[in-house]
Amino acid sequence: MAREARICNEWHARASCRWSIRFDETRTLAEAGSAAGADRTHHVARVVFLVHPVCPPRAVMIPPRSALSHSIPIGSDGGLASLAAALRDGTRTATDVVEQALERTRTLQGELNALVEDRAAQALEEARLADQRRQGNPPDDLPVLHGVPFVVGENIAVTGMPHTGGRASLDGTRASRDATAVARLRDAGAICIGVANTAEAGFGIETRNGLHGRTGNPRDPARAAGGSAGGVGALVACGAVPFGLALDLHGDARLAGHFCGVHAIKPTGGLVPITGVSPHPRGKARRYATIAPLARRAEDLAPLLRILAGPDGEDRAAIPLRWRDPAAHDFTWKRVVRCPDFGLAGLSPDRTQLRALDRAARVLALRGAEVEEWRPQQLGDADEIWLAMHHEANGLHASFADQLFEGAEPTLLAHFGRAILGRSPHTLDALGLALVERLTRSSYMRIQRLCALGRRLRERLNTVLGDGGVLLTSPWPIAVPAGHRTLRHPRAFIHSAIFNVLEVPAAVVPVTRDALGMPIAVQIVAAQGRDDAALAAAAHIAQAVGSIGDPPR
Numbered sequence: 001m002a003r004e005a006r007i008c009n010e011w012h013a014r015a016s017c018r019w020s021i022r023f024d025e026t027r028t029l030a031e032a033g034s035a036a037g038a039d040r041t042h043h044v045a046r047v048v049f050l051v052h053p054v055c056p057p058r059a060v061m062i063p064p065r066s067a068l069s070h071s072i073p074i075g076s077d078g079g080l081a082s083l084a085a086a087l088r089d090g091t092r093t094a095t096d097v098v099e100q101a102l103e104r105t106r107t108l109q110g111e112l113n114a115l116v117e118d119r120a121a122q123a124l125e126e127a128r129l130a131d132q133r134r135q136g137n138p139p140d141d142l143p144v145l146h147g148v149p150f151v152v153g154e155n156i157a158v159t160g161m162p163h164t165g166g167r168a169s170l171d172g173t174r175a176s177r178d179a180t181a182v183a184r185l186r187d188a189g190a191i192c193i194g195v196a197n198t199a200e201a202g203f204g205i206e207t208r209n210g211l212h213g214r215t216g217n218p219r220d221p222a223r224a225a226g227g228s229a230g231g232v233g234a235l236v237a238c239g240a241v242p243f244g245l246a247l248d249l250h251g252d253a254r255l256a257g258h259f260c261g262v263h264a265i266k267p268t269g270g271l272v273p274i275t276g277v278s279p280h281p282r283g284k285a286r287r288y289a290t291i292a293p294l295a296r297r298a299e300d301l302a303p304l305l306r307i308l309a310g311p312d313g314e315d316r317a318a319i320p321l322r323w324r325d326p327a328a329h330d331f332t333w334k335r336v337v338r339c340p341d342f343g344l345a346g347l348s349p350d351r352t353q354l355r356a357l358d359r360a361a362r363v364l365a366l367r368g369a370e371v372e373e374w375r376p377q378q379l380g381d382a383d384e385i386w387l388a389m390h391h392e393a394n395g396l397h398a399s400f401a402d403q404l405f406e407g408a409e410p411t412l413l414a415h416f417g418r419a420i421l422g423r424s425p426h427t428l429d430a431l432g433l434a435l436v437e438r439l440t441r442s443s444y445m446r447i448q449r450l451c452a453l454g455r456r457l458r459e460r461l462n463t464v465l466g467d468g469g470v471l472l473t474s475p476w477p478i479a480v481p482a483g484h485r486t487l488r489h490p491r492a493f494i495h496s497a498i499f500n501v502l503e504v505p506a507a508v509v510p511v512t513r514d515a516l517g518m519p520i521a522v523q524i525v526a527a528q529g530r531d532d533a534a535l536a537a538a539a540h541i542a543q544a545v546g547s548i549g550d551p552p553r
Contacts, residue, residue, distance in 0.1 A: 074100060080297065130146060130147040145190035147189060152194075153232050155202055158179070162174055179277060208427050229247070230256050232244035248500065261519030263294065265293065271305075273314065285390065301535055331536070334368075336364045338357055340375075391447050469526070
């Protein structure tokens with residue numbers, strides 16, 4: 001409660017002021033956080049991922065209503081700070097805002113299928129109680145997120161809600177308690193309105209599984225929404241909620257941010273406890289998976305992360321970390337490294353992506369940063385390093401196939417045949433990873449050599465980025481995929497996923513749109529423990545480039 005009170009006081013004091021031209025003079029929500037066999041691997045991947053998965057959806061479909069009672073997306077008129085201030089001072093009621101969020105979600109559901117299940121009755125009751133509490137208390141005594149609605153990926157536990165991680169083997173499973181991250185947001189006054197769709201077992205570029213179907217991108221429903229964070233990303237992008245929580249296992253939150261056009265940050269490994277996620281990583285992989293906030297505005301990420309961060313006494317991989325204020329971060333003489341590509345064949349960024357990187361670099365150069373171009377040699381082996389570090393992390397623990405099938409002994413090739421015919425509850429994305437993992441279990445010596453490369457890459461990044469520098473790269477170097485094309489470039493996700501196994505913070509900021517109107521984001525990577533640098537750079541860049549516009553709906 002003391003921590004929430006400190007954050008609350010900071011947020012209250014600055015909520016009514018505007019974002020200024022100079023970041024170090026800003027007085028917005030962002031200050032709330034300040035108080036307080038290689039060839040064989042590639043060959044197999046190409047073969048197994050070239051078939052479009054046909055999974056019979058069993059999504060919970062909420063009938064759409066005829067029209068929204070409010071056409072303006074929630075939080076679009078000033079961000080989370082403005083909305084939270086209006087809810088605390090009574091300008092708006094929690095009941096009104098939660099009703100608007102639920103109605104907007106229902107209206108989008110028929111086209112996007114982003115929500116698995118809502119908490120309409122519970123959320124409205126929580127909103128009613130929040131309004132009663134406001135009548136008896138001055139604004140400064142109310143929690144920082146009083147009455148603010150949010151959504152959570154279905155693979156993060158919310159009491160009473162589906163909690164399968166998109167796995168058919170867990171059909172019918174419901175959470176008996178809140179995940180730590182959800183509990184912290186609810187303690188801060190936020191109201192969860194439902195759980196959003198995810199990729200099967202947390203893996204895949206498409207937000208698709210055999211239980212709940214496929215989620216479409218709000219800017220073009222035929223295109224991918226972004227892995228296990230796609231449902232959350234779609235709802236945040238459309239303004240159903242101002243922010244959400246997603247599980248970033250393999251770059252998911254950043255892919256959803258890039259594909260849907262919202263802001264996100266994957267924090268330093270272990271900064272946010274992953275107690276209550278499904279599937280739950282084991283061994284060293286507990287530091288590779290992170291719970292990540294996604295928000296409509298970049299300046300909202302820092303205070304959200306401040307609320308989420310810190311050990312909970314249950315997740316043994318969680319780490320204490322001294323919080324640094326992103327608003328106080330000075331880029332003068334700091335190194336900004338531009339890394340256009342990883343050197344992977346067929347995955348070079350196009351001109352629009354390169355221009356986005358240039359634009360982001362110029363913004364930070366105007367802040368006094370020294371910009372240079374650099375590509376660590378080890379990034380050319382990023383996909384092999386990623387796979388080897390997961391092999392090492394699993395060790396005696398469950399493999400991805402074990403998590404997918406809940407310990408059963410499946411015949412993967414038989415599952416592939418059924419999936420091609422549309423008769424399997426599993427997606428080819430998930431089956432493909434399970435098969436690649438099984439076929440590419442290299443010798444102990446080879447895995448150790450690749451893991452050593454990964455550790456050297458981590459050390460090199462931490463050294464080069466040093467005291468507050470950042471690396472700029474693309475979270476996904478090619479066009480946002482549609483349909484079966486999600487499987488044509490099985491290694492593209494590594495541009496985000498590699499930073500999970502390196503345990504470094506990485507944020508995404510939408511910078512522009514391509515010729516088809518799809519968002520193009522820049523990924524901002526910082527050294528371990530320097531989440532403040534990534535957040536500060538994200539806020540600077542977002543402020544300079546402005547909004548890329550809401551989805552056309």
